[in-house]
Amino acid sequence: MSAPCFDTLAFAKRLKAAGVEQAHAEAEAEALGEVVDHHFEALATKDDLRHLATKDDLRNFVTKDDLRNFATKDDLRNFATKDDLRNFATKDDLRNFVTKDEFHAEIGKLDRRLDALDNRFGKFEGDLAALKALMSTSQTQLEQRLLIKFGAMLSAAIVLLAALVKLGV
Template identity: 35%
Template sequence: MTTLTFDTLKFANTLKEAGVPSAQAEAEARALADVLEVNLKDLATKQDLLATEEKLRWGIEDLRREMDSRLIQLEQRLIIKLGALMTIAVSIVAALVKLL
């Protein structure tokens, strides 16, 4: 993970040049550095995003393969059921033909 550097001295000097009292400028620089340290340490980097994207790609590919497999199984079950229904229908028609 990359780190962000914050130049507190430069920030404090910029505030001092703008007319902020020295003690206040230094206190603001320290406070801002603390805030940045706390809030930016969990910030996602490009590498984090790329790793997550790769995991998602693999997950989607696995899901696609699983769905393909399920669809093939469903198709096979439907074919078997249709065949059974056709056999029953032909048997009923043959029985009716014999009776009439």
């Protein structure tokens, strides 16, 4: 598209009619014509505008606000690298270990076994206390019997000794 033509002659005539000298009016008209031509060359044509992106075209592009949400290299320096992760266990490595549920099930079994041992120990303590009481009673009875027998033997010895003394032996 050609630029609209700036009529320098008509402009110079207007200036002359307004009282500007003819040489001065022609110089101003020519200078203004160059400026107008230069600026018209820089203007975009409809064809130029057809090749530019529209708002719809730009909707798929990333904005500065979108980019602010992404991590920078500095942000990523604190994260683990592939080399760092090589020292960690893999899923295959972890299959050899028990899960939390399996661990808790085993702990439950151990708790039940400990409870059974506590019950046995409680019964054992009860039996031991009963045995101690029985032994104490038996010991007291034994001491009483020994005392009675010793007293009877002592009495018999005194009677025998008294009989021997009376007999003069």
